[in-house]
Amino acid sequence: MRLGARLQAIADLVEQGTSLVDIGTDHAYLPIYLVEKKIVSRAVAGEVSDGPYKAAQQTIDNAKLQGVQGCVQLRLGDGLQVIEPGEIETAVMAGMGGATIIGILEGAPRVAHSLKRLIIQPMVAAAAVRRWLFDNGWYIDNEVLVVDDGRLYEIITAEQGEAPKHEEILHDIGPVLWRRKPPLLAMHLDQLIQQTHRILNGMAAGNNYSDKYYIYAEKLSQLEAKKACL
Ligand SMILES: C[S@@+](CC[C@H](N)C(=O)[O-])C[C@H]1O[C@@H](n2cnc3c(N)ncnc32)[C@H](O)[C@@H]1O
Known part of the structure; x- marks a missing residue:
C-alpha cells in the first residue's frame, strides 16, 4: 500500500507499537499501511x-491476501463510540472538518479521556480544534505542515496534559509550528492572511461593521505582524 503525501505524513507521526483507531477511515488505507x-x-x-x-x-479483503488477516478490525459506528474506554492508546481523526472532530471527542468523553495520544488533521477550523484541545486538557506536542496535490494540510498531535499559555493568535497559526518555523510556515501564514482578508472583504461588502469585523481586523494585523517576523 502506497500512501499520498498527506496520509504518509500522518503515518509518520504514529508511534511504533501503539494500539490505534482510525476514525472516519473511509478506504482504511492508513490502518492497512500501518x-x-x-x-x-x-x-x-x-x-x-x-x-x-x-x-x-x-x-481490507484485498489486503488479507497480503497477510493483514484479522489485524485491521472494521467497525461501523459514530466516532469514538466504536471503541471501549482503555482499549486504544492512539486515535487518528483525519480528513474531517474541525467541528466534526470536536463533536467526535465530545461525543464519547469516557473514551476520549482514556486515550493517550491524538493525531488530528482537520480540513477546516484547525484553530477551533487547537482551542478545544487547550481548553480540555490536551497538550499539543507536535504539528506538521504538508502539501499534497497542491493543497496545504495541518496535522496536529496532542497528549493529555496541561498546555503552557500562549498568545490567542497561535491557535490559528499553531504553537509548535510557530516555535519550529518549518519551511511551509510562510505559505500557511499567507493562506491565513488571505482567508482573513476574504472574510473582512465579505463583511465590508455587506456593510457589516459589527464587533466581529474588528476582531477579524485585529487578527489580520497580528497575522501580518507574525509574517513580518519570519
Ligand atoms: C474525507 S473522508 C477522510 C478519510 C480518511 N480519514 C483520510 O483522511 O483520508 C472522511 C470520512 O469520515 C467519515 N466520518 C464523518 N463523520 C464521522 C463520524 N462521526 N464517525 C466516523 N466516521 C465519520 C465519513 O463518512 C468519511 O468516510
Missing part, C-alpha cells in the same frame, strides 16, 4: 457511513 509496515500490530478502523464502510471492507 499494519503492513509493522508500525502497529493491530488497528481498529471506524466508519459511520455505509458507502465508505463497504469501501474499507473491500480494501
Whole structure:
C-alpha cells in the first residue's frame, strides 16, 4: 500500500507499537499501511457511513491476501463510540472538518479521556480544534505542515496534559509550528492572511461593521505582524 503525501505524513507521526483507531477511515488505507509496515500490530478502523464502510471492507479483503488477516478490525459506528474506554492508546481523526472532530471527542468523553495520544488533521477550523484541545486538557506536542496535490494540510498531535499559555493568535497559526518555523510556515501564514482578508472583504461588502469585523481586523494585523517576523 502506497500512501499520498498527506496520509504518509500522518503515518509518520504514529508511534511504533501503539494500539490505534482510525476514525472516519473511509478506504482504511492508513490502518492497512500501518499494519503492513509493522508500525502497529493491530488497528481498529471506524466508519459511520455505509458507502465508505463497504469501501474499507473491500480494501481490507484485498489486503488479507497480503497477510493483514484479522489485524485491521472494521467497525461501523459514530466516532469514538466504536471503541471501549482503555482499549486504544492512539486515535487518528483525519480528513474531517474541525467541528466534526470536536463533536467526535465530545461525543464519547469516557473514551476520549482514556486515550493517550491524538493525531488530528482537520480540513477546516484547525484553530477551533487547537482551542478545544487547550481548553480540555490536551497538550499539543507536535504539528506538521504538508502539501499534497497542491493543497496545504495541518496535522496536529496532542497528549493529555496541561498546555503552557500562549498568545490567542497561535491557535490559528499553531504553537509548535510557530516555535519550529518549518519551511511551509510562510505559505500557511499567507493562506491565513488571505482567508482573513476574504472574510473582512465579505463583511465590508455587506456593510457589516459589527464587533466581529474588528476582531477579524485585529487578527489580520497580528497575522501580518507574525509574517513580518519570519
Ligand atoms: C474525507 S473522508 C477522510 C478519510 C480518511 N480519514 C483520510 O483522511 O483520508 C472522511 C470520512 O469520515 C467519515 N466520518 C464523518 N463523520 C464521522 C463520524 N462521526 N464517525 C466516523 N466516521 C465519520 C465519513 O463518512 C468519511 O468516510
